[in-house]
Amino acid sequence: MSARCRKCLFGFATLACLVALAAPASARDRALLVGVGNYQNLSPKFTLNGPKNDLVAMQTLLVDKLGFDASSIRVLKDEQATRAEILSSMNTWLVDETEPGDRVYIYFSGHGLQVKDADGDEEDGLDEALAPFDIAEGETDWQGVILDDDIDQVLERLDGRAVTMVIDACHSGTISRSLSDDIATGIEGARFLPRPNAKPVEQTLTRGLRIDLAVVDKPTLVETGVTAWSAAAPYQVAWDDVRLPVKDRHGVFTSAFVAGQMSNAADANGNGLTSNAELLEYVKAQSSAYCASQDKCGNLDPQLEAKAQTLGDSVVVPEKHEAGVDGQARYQKSEGQETDHPAYQDANAVDSVSDIIGKTETGDVEVSIDRPMTMKAGEAFKLTVASENGGNLLLFDINSQGKTTQIFPNEFARKITPLAPGVPLTLPDEYYGFDFEAAGEGESAFVAFVVDDAVDLSEVAPRTRGLKIELDARRTLSDVVARLQKTSSDDLDTRGIRWSVGTLRYRVE
Numbered sequence: 001m002s003a004r005c006r007k008c009l010f011g012f013a014t015l016a017c018l019v020a021l022a023a024p025a026s027a028r029d030r031a032l033l034v035g036v037g038n039y040q041n042l043s044p045k046f047t048l049n050g051p052k053n054d055l056v057a058m059q060t061l062l063v064d065k066l067g068f069d070a071s072s073i074r075v076l077k078d079e080q081a082t083r084a085e086i087l088s089s090m091n092t093w094l095v096d097e098t099e100p101g102d103r104v105y106i107y108f109s110g111h112g113l114q115v116k117d118a119d120g121d122e123e124d125g126l127d128e129a130l131a132p133f134d135i136a137e138g139e140t141d142w143q144g145v146i147l148d149d150d151i152d153q154v155l156e157r158l159d160g161r162a163v164t165m166v167i168d169a170c171h172s173g174t175i176s177r178s179l180s181d182d183i184a185t186g187i188e189g190a191r192f193l194p195r196p197n198a199k200p201v202e203q204t205l206t207r208g209l210r211i212d213l214a215v216v217d218k219p220t221l222v223e224t225g226v227t228a229w230s231a232a233a234p235y236q237v238a239w240d241d242v243r244l245p246v247k248d249r250h251g252v253f254t255s256a257f258v259a260g261q262m263s264n265a266a267d268a269n270g271n272g273l274t275s276n277a278e279l280l281e282y283v284k285a286q287s288s289a290y291c292a293s294q295d296k297c298g299n300l301d302p303q304l305e306a307k308a309q310t311l312g313d314s315v316v317v318p319e320k321h322e323a324g325v326d327g328q329a330r331y332q333k334s335e336g337q338e339t340d341h342p343a344y345q346d347a348n349a350v351d352s353v354s355d356i357i358g359k360t361e362t363g364d365v366e367v368s369i370d371r372p373m374t375m376k377a378g379e380a381f382k383l384t385v386a387s388e389n390g391g392n393l394l395l396f397d398i399n400s401q402g403k404t405t406q407i408f409p410n411e412f413a414r415k416i417t418p419l420a421p422g423v424p425l426t427l428p429d430e431y432y433g434f435d436f437e438a439a440g441e442g443e444s445a446f447v448a449f450v451v452d453d454a455v456d457l458s459e460v461a462p463r464t465r466g467l468k469i470e471l472d473a474r475r476t477l478s479d480v481v482a483r484l485q486k487t488s489s490d491d492l493d494t495r496g497i498r499w500s501v502g503t504l505r506y507r508v509e
Contacts, residue, residue: 034109050240066316109169227306261279268358367384
C-alpha cells in the first residue's frame with residue numbers, strides 16, 4: 001500500500017496567502033514549484049512517485065487558469081531541489097524579483113518531517129521542516145532540512161505580496177495509531193520521514209493529545225492576511241492515489257486541488273463562482289471518498305488557514321465577471337484587498353451564503369416557518385429547526401442588504417440546550433413573550449448550523465448579541481464557518497469538526 005502522510009501545513013502553517021486569481025499576468029508575478037520524489041541519501045523505500053506528476057498539474061493550473069506566464073514559473077525537481085537552491089530561489093526569484101502587490105506562488109511536493117527545536121519557539125519542542133533532495137540522516141536527527149523558521153524569514157520579506165503557499169507534505173510528529181508501527185519503519189510512498197530511531201506511538205501516552213500546530217505556533221501570519229492550504233489535518237496520513245499505475249500516481253490532495261480550479265467541479269451552488277470555502281469542501285470530499293476505498297487511510301481532512309472574510313471569495317476569477325443582467329453585475333470585487341489581482345464574490349448577499357459555507361446541504365437540517373414563503377411586512381411567524389443529528393444550534397436571518405440578525409442563541413431564551421436528534425425546536429417559544437415579525441422588503445434567508453461536536457462557539461456567536469444587534473452578514477457567517485473548519489482532536493486520530501447546515505429562503509413584500 002502506498003501512503004503519503006501530510007499535516008496541516010506544519011508549524012508555519014499559517015503560511016501562505018490568498019489563492020492567486022486569474023488575471024492579466026504581471027511581469028513581476030513569480031511562482032516557485034518544488035517537487036522531490038527521489039532523494040540523494042535516503043533508502044529507496046522513501047522514494048515518492050507522485051511529485052513529478054504534481055508539478056506538471058500545478059504548472060498547468062498556474063498558466064491555464066491563474067494567469068501566470070510560463071516564464072514566471074521556476075521548477076525545481078529532484079536533484080535541482082537542494083536545500084541551498086530552494087532557499088536561494090525563494091530569496092532571489094521570489095523576494096528580489098517582486099514588489100508589494102505582485103503575486104507569489106510557492107508549492108512543495110515531497111517529504112515533510114520534524115526535528116528538534118533549536119530556538120525554543122515551538123510549543124511541542126519540534127520544528128516542522130521540508131526535506132530537500134540532499135537531506136541526510138544524522139545520529140539523532142535529520143540534517144540539512146528546510147525549517148519552518150527558514151520559510152518564515154522568507155515570508156516576512158514577501159510582505160505586501162499576494163502570496164499563495166501550498167504544502168503537499170506531512171509534518172505530523174505523531175501518526176495515527178493504526179499506522180504508527182508502519183510509519184516508524186517507513187511506508188512506501190508515505191510523505192513523512194520518521195525521526196531516526198523513531199519508535200511506534202504509545203497509545204496510552206498520546207490519547208487525548210490536543211496540539212494544533214497551525215494555530216499554536218504561528219498565528220500572526222493568518223491575522224495579517226496569510227492563507228495556507230495543506231493536504232491533511234495534524235496527525236493524519238494522506239495518500240498517493242494507489243489505484244493508478246505507479247508512473248501516473250499523484251497526490252489525492254493535489255489532484256483535487258487542481259481539478260477544483262480547472263473546472264466547475266467545486267462550484268457547489270452553480271453560480272459560476274468557485275469560492276475558497278467551496279474548494280475546501282470539494283478537496284475534503286474527494287479525500288474522504290478516497291479514504292473510504294482504502295483499508296488504512298483513516299481520516300483525511302485538507303486544511304485552509306485564511307482570513308475568515310476570504311471564504312466566500314473566488315479562487316479563480318469567474319467567467320463574464322464584468323457582465324451584467326439588466327444592468328446588474330452578478331459578481332463584485334471583494335473588499336479590503338491590497339493587490340492588483342482582485343478576488344470576486346457574489347454581488348447578492350443572500351446568494352453569497354452558500355459560497356461562504358461551501359458545504360452542500362444534505363437535508364440533515366430542515367428549517368421551516370408557519371407561513372407561506374412570501375410574507376407581508378409586519379406579519380407574525382414562528383420558525384422551526386429540526387436536525388437528524390443532535391448538536392448546538394446557531395441560527396441567523398440574512399437580508400438582501402447584507403445584514404444579519406443572530407436569532408439563536410439569545411438572551412431571551414430561557415434555556416440554551418443542544419438540539420436533540422429529530423426533535424424540532426420552535427422559535428419563539430412561550431417563554432419569549434413576543435413573536436417574530438417579517439420586516440424589510442425583498443428576499444432573505446434563514447441559515448441554521450447544527451454542530452455535533454462539543455465546540456466553544458461563544459466567540460463567534462455570543463448569546464449576548466442574539467436578536468439585539470444588526471451584523472454584517474458576510475463577515476458573521478465567515479467567522480462561524482472558519483471556526484467550524486478547525487479540527488477536532490478527541491484523541492490521536494484527528495478529524496474535522498462535525499457540523500451540518502440548512503437554509504430557507506423567504507420573501508417579504
